[in-house]
Each structure stands twice: as C-alpha cells, then as structure tokens.
Amino acid sequence: MNPEKPGWSHSAHKLKRIRIHDKTDGCDWMKVTIERDSCVSCGQCWDTCPTFFEQNSDDSFSEIIEDFRSGGNIATGTPSADDEACVREAADLCPVTIIKIEE
Numbered sequence: 001m002n003p004e005k006p007g008w009s010h011s012a013h014k015l016k017r018i019r020i021h022d023k024t025d026g027c028d029w030m031k032v033t034i035e036r037d038s039c040v041s042c043g044q045c046w047d048t049c050p051t052f053f054e055q056n057s058d059d060s061f062s063e064i065i066e067d068f069r070s071g072g073n074i075a076t077g078t079p080s081a082d083d084e085a086c087v088r089e090a091a092d093l094c095p096v097t098i099i100k101i102e103e
C-alpha cells in the first residue's frame, strides 16, 4: 500500500488489469515504459508527476516509483487512476519522447 495513495493496492492493480479485458466501463488502464538509456535527466517527468516518477540515485535517469513498477522493473509500470493525467502530461513534456504509454 502506498501511503500517499489512499485506496491504492496491488489488489486494486490486479482488478484494473482484469477490467481492461471486457472494456465495458471505459477503463483507462495503461502501461508506462521509460526508455531509460535515452533519458537526459531533465526532471520534467518527476516535477510533473512526482507520485509516479523519480530520479534514480545511481545513474540520475528517471525511474518509476517502486509501488507502481511491473515485476520490479524500474522502467515499466502502471499508475494509479489518480496519476494517469499527470503521467500523460509528463510523457507529452519529455523532451526526448521516451515515456511510452500503452493502453
């Protein structure tokens, strides 16, 4: 459970993934990938959406905050519903367009 995201849990994540298959309720589930090798560490993503992106302390590139990673991968994850809008904004603002969204 992410203390900054009341109501968010891994079980909620699983429910959202199941819901996408029937697509009857306009579910807006998304998968986000950062192509980290091309990150220029400008900070736009973590400034715009600090509850989903952060700066990696070792290589300075962007990474996904641990609670939202898929399989522990720092470059791939799924945001909570509350963060979907800021994730989209961050992807739009990334100067090298390396934040990819699948839905």
Ligand code: SF4
Pocket: 034, 038, 039, 040, 041, 042, 043, 044, 045, 046, 061, 062, 090, 093, 094, 095, 096, 097, 098, 099
């Ligand atoms: S906005 Fe793009 S280039 Fe800038 S830190 Fe985030 S992922 Fe890296």
